[in-house]
Amino acid sequence: xxxxxxxxDHYENPRNVGSxxxxxxxxxxxxxxxxxCGDVMxxxxxxxxxxxxxxxxxxxxxxxxxxxxxxxxxxxWLKGKTVDQALAIKNTDIVTELSLPPVKIHCSVxxxxxxxxxxxDYKKKQSVTAKTVAAQxxxxxxx
Amino acid sequence: MISETTAPTIQECxxxxxxxxxxxxxxxxxxKILPLPRRRDYFTFLGVPRRLNIDPADLEQRFRDRSxxxxxxxxxxxxxxxxxxxxxxxxxLNDAYRTLKQPIARIAYLLELEGALTPADKAAxxxxxxxxxxxxxxxxxxxxxxxxxxxxxxxxxxxxxxxTARLQRARQPIEDKRAEHERRxxxxxRQWDALLGRPAGDAERAGVLQALGELMLERNYITNLLAxxxxxxxx
Numbered sequence: 139x140x141x142x143x144x145x146x147d148h149y150e151n152p153r154n155v156g157s158x159x160x161x162x163x164x165x166x167x168x169x170x171x172x173x174x175c176g177d178v179m180x181x182x183x184x185x186x187x188x189x190x191x192x193x194x195x196x197x198x199x200x201x202x203x204x205x206x207x208x209x210x211x212x213x214x215w216l217k218g219k220t221v222d223q224a225l226a227i228k229n230t231d232i233v234t235e236l237s238l239p240p241v242k243i244h245c246s247v248x249x250x251x252x253x254x255x256x257x258x259d260y261k262k263k264q265s266v267t268a269k270t271v272a273a274q275x276x277x278x279x280x281x
Numbered sequence: 282m283i284s285e286t287t288a289p290t291i292q293e294c295x296x297x298x299x300x301x302x303x304x305x306x307x308x309x310x311x312x313k314i315l316p317l318p319r320r321r322d323y324f325t326f327l328g329v330p331r332r333l334n335i336d337p338a339d340l341e342q343r344f345r346d347r348s349x350x351x352x353x354x355x356x357x358x359x360x361x362x363x364x365x366x367x368x369x370x371x372x373x374l375n376d377a378y379r380t381l382k383q384p385i386a387r388i389a390y391l392l393e394l395e396g397a398l399t400p401a402d403k404a405a406x407x408x409x410x411x412x413x414x415x416x417x418x419x420x421x422x423x424x425x426x427x428x429x430x431x432x433x434x435x436x437x438x439x440x441x442x443x444x445t446a447r448l449q450r451a452r453q454p455i456e457d458k459r460a461e462h463e464r465r466x467x468x469x470x471r472q473w474d475a476l477l478g479r480p481a482g483d484a485e486r487a488g489v490l491q492a493l494g495e496l497m498l499e500r501n502y503i504t505n506l507l508a509x510x511x512x513x514x515x516x
Binding site for chain 1: 417421425506
């Protein structure tokens, strides 16, 4: 199967490979997998708590070229977006940008799932942090 | 849906017009070989219930008996339509036996037959939305990272003993997982067979089929991981 030039570019020069500190409350981690081919994709976002804008994104994907390219592209797109804008990214946008053939569409679905999982993880952490802070404030009333 | 309740119970012999039971291979009236029925499945064809625990000796015996009955050698003098029926039955029989004799292929076939895992499902890439246990994904990810490091070690000139030892260490938990997985597959397979023995609701059947489907997905990962380790070890 012939990969498009954009897929090959992302595959050979993947952007933003790596990881962010998982325990940082401003970092959201999404880990998803495609059972049928055994691909696994980790995507992380770091959100600026003041502005709600994603200031860094990293990924690491074990899988085929299209899966790597989809997640690499996703991290490029995520940077500078707000959390809500990030959630609006659709797998079809990735398909179009990378000219993925029908058999590789599931790779783009995986990337979209990874974005959603990462953002959800971030939101969950934020609400837990907010609750903890509230609980602490409640437990130790300021005198 | 169980085939027994939905499949027609009777077929018409195309040679003599007599009625024959749907699962008959030869017309009881004129004894000629009947064409492969349109509605068919491997279990019915081999005359076994849709169970997951099948006695391999019994299955092989059934295969051999039918194989002898349908063999094209016995029909080389027969009219074309009968030769074709013999050929179709023989070839379907081979597929049926090859599939049902392997426990895992048998499960995959059952899921497909019951509409729980269709080839279209797989093609549509619905896999990404299927639930994979998060713990499993983390293990898969960690092992893949470990394999990456082993490759780095090797290219950095580390001794074979050093990286082989690491791979063996990494393999142990996966082997344990595999053993647990096999145990689960056997357990859920027994559950399925038990359902067939008594009147069971659709929801109950769907639940067991879903559990089987998830186990089959998990199996892909485990198989890939072990294959990945083997590949590195053989370097």
